[in-house]
Amino acid sequence: RILVGIGILILSLEMIGQASEPLRDSQLMPVIIDYFSGDAISSYLLAALITWLFQSSIAAVLLMATLAGRGLITPELGVVLILGVNLGSSIIAPMLTRSAAAEVRIVPIGNLLMRGLGSLVMLILFMIFRPHFSFLGTTASGQIVNAHILFNVIILLAGLPLAGLVYRASEKIVALGTKPEPAAALDVVELSALNESALDTPSQALANATREVVRVCETVEIMLKRIIELYESADAGKIKALAALDDRVDQKHAAIKLYLAKVTKNPLSEDEALRCQELIGACVKLEQVGDIIVRNMLVHVRKKLERGLEFTPEGWRELCAFHASVLANARLAFNVLVSRDPETARQLVLEKDLLREREKETSASHFVRLRDGTAKSVETSSIHLDTIRDLKQINSLLASMAYPVLEERGLLGGSRLKAS
Template sequence: MSGSVVLLHLAGAVALMLYATRMVRTGVERAYGDLLRQKLRSTMRNPFMAVIVGTALAIALQSSTAVTLLVGSFAGAGIVSGMAGQLAVRGAEIGSALVVKILSFDLTLLVPICIAGGTAIFLATERRTWRQFGRILVGIGLLLLSLEMIGQASEPLRDSKLLPVIIDYFSGDPVTAYLLAALITWLFHSSIAGVLLVVQLAGRGLIPPELGIVLVLGVNLGSSIIAPLLTRGAEPEVRVVPIGNLLMRGLGSLVMLAAFLTFKPSPALIGATSTDQIINAHILFNVIVLVAGIPCSPLVYRASQALVALGTSAKPAESLAMVELSALNQADLGTPSLALANATRETVRVCETVEIMLKRIIELYESANTDKVTALAALDDRVDDKTAAIKLYLAKATIQQMTEDEALRCQELLGACVRLEQVGDIIVRNMLVHVQKKMQRGLEFTPEGWRELSTFHATVLANARLAFNVLISRDPDSARQLVVEKDRLRDFEKETSHSHFARLREGAERSVETSAIHLDTIRDLKQINSLLTSMVYPVLEEQGLLQKTRLKAS
């Protein structure tokens, strides 16, 4: 087999591994992401629990970068402290390393089980959670299959005459090998994929363990760079945790590389086989960084803040004209198709703003101050201004002769604008009032009540994202799924109300204090869900999938 064919097979196997990892992460985020976020909020205040939860979350998402970004957003919102966030990220790095350890075992039997079982679950139900669970199983199966493919694709390299020369070069130039591994990991956007590739090659005897350890240290450097680059345009508070991770993990990998090259310890000390030695070195490195990070957290946190402040002061101010650039091009009003496309683009921006409002309001229930309340109210003003501009633009567009489909799309966008404006009003005029009342009176929900509210909100937020997608894709299956979710939410509301009144009967003091806020919030979220669901009705009507009435014929 020629070298180019071998590399092609290897590239395909690596691509499948990256896709499978992303598939598992997407399934977990869609099915359980919002619930995991709520759990993370409630436990991050305890440093020890922050490490544990960070580890578990990285195993679930199969990505320490995803956890870093999530924790950074919490720190930016003031939900958790920057130091607790950095400890959670340290735990996430260990979780990511443990995933590599788990995947290093012989799990070939799980490949057909996961793929067949996941596909059956995905196709057998319309329930979002179960479909995403099926997606997760298929992703795990494909991930294990990709590891087999990498091993098979690299087998012909044993007989290569060029590979020993390359390996000898990198063994004699560990710094270049270290930097190359960092670059590849950054391209992969996954430390798990980077370490697994090294492990598979070492398991075939293609890489000596000494070089494998150097490459793993490079993988850790590359992984620590990903989150800071992804958040470089975010608010300063959001960037503190990723920068802190870069300081701890990135600089830690440099220190460990220097120590490894200086003292040249035998890899046999941490494992019997080259595979075990590389994996254990990866885990050991992240454990050392965690242990060192506990006493160093205050120092690293202050250094991270200083670096972020330095970057912020050096960053040129953005032009407000660019930030508020409108898609409503007046020159396109003479062409209805272009005008509708412009209006759709602008409506999508309104959807994004509403999604931000819906995400932030639940955070304010937990941690609120006057500045955050004012900022959220300002977003509603933006929604009102943009929806008014869209409605005026569409009114001008109707002066031109439109086809029947264009006229229906125009009405659909107008209806979406009205509903988005109503959702913004509910968040600001109703839910924000509940937040202020809770803040002024110093009220706290019971753990059960907060869990119910968080879960209910997570479901509504997931439905909102689905509704916004349908507005663009006009996919009837997704629209139908959203209506099914609306019915499930109604049943969930009944269960929540029963549980709440049961706590009131038992005389739970905090339930009595927060009863009105709890019930009003559930009502507001249900109304928001109904408004967003009604945005997809035109798609269902087009397909003849929508009944005119729920009433039975008499």
């Protein structure tokens, strides 16, 4: 590709040279050459513009050399144009990297400072001293090419001692054109409340374990809220994220059980022993809730997604209402775990009985739609009924977290509430 490109470039320059032959006899061409010969600044800027349009300094240099070889421009004008070519080529890289990262833009800016400013300094010196360029070669085209080489050698030699200064200047220039990044948000690092140093003080250790179980409650609540959203709108990313939350619950569940096992190695009062058992039981139930959500309900979500199934409007409203009741009861269970309030615990167990009745009503409504032959009800029947069953099981697990509080106050007989 490179060789083909060079070949096409040389061919195009030869064609330009042939096409420009008539310009030798043009009456207008000498006027233009005389104007640019007398106006070094315009010539300098024009060459920079041409180079930037070409996006190649080599192409521009060869063009100038070709025109000089045809006698269309003088060596003096050619040298000024070469200085403009170097200015234009030093602008190309900064323009191409203007959207790049700051560290990427430093080198192109440094090149612009050295070659761009270098060409400007050389232009000023040329305008002051007007030197002859016969020492650069015997032909006009050779003088132009050698002038380009000499200029870059001078820039190289001058750049060696100035490299550090140019680099620092480039950094400052890039910094001026870079928008300040907003202060990075502090990464939220989830610290464990299971402080090993508190194990010798059971009351503090149990408080630490309670804090950690509450965090598990929060994760389970998030899972419970998101699962119903996935029934309506699911994708692989959301499903994977929910499964990751269950992994977090499992990890915390294992850590809490191990921590409480260490607590029991110390002498505990009766209340402390009961609280320890209560926390272990709550943690186990929360882990089971997470498993039901991921191993059962996510399976229903995937099935619904893969088959493109839709609930009937009535069926979806029933599921959402049933889910909302379970979510409300979950929050009651989490409050009971912290407050150990007997009235809240009693309300939670009563809600369990109410939910059982609601399940019967929901199932009856679903079977009515099946009997009527509603297509969507037939297609989603197993998903609908399994989801109701899973939510009821979750509710039962969470409601059982209130039993230790009720038993402690003698409000629970067997598996039923005592009459108040």
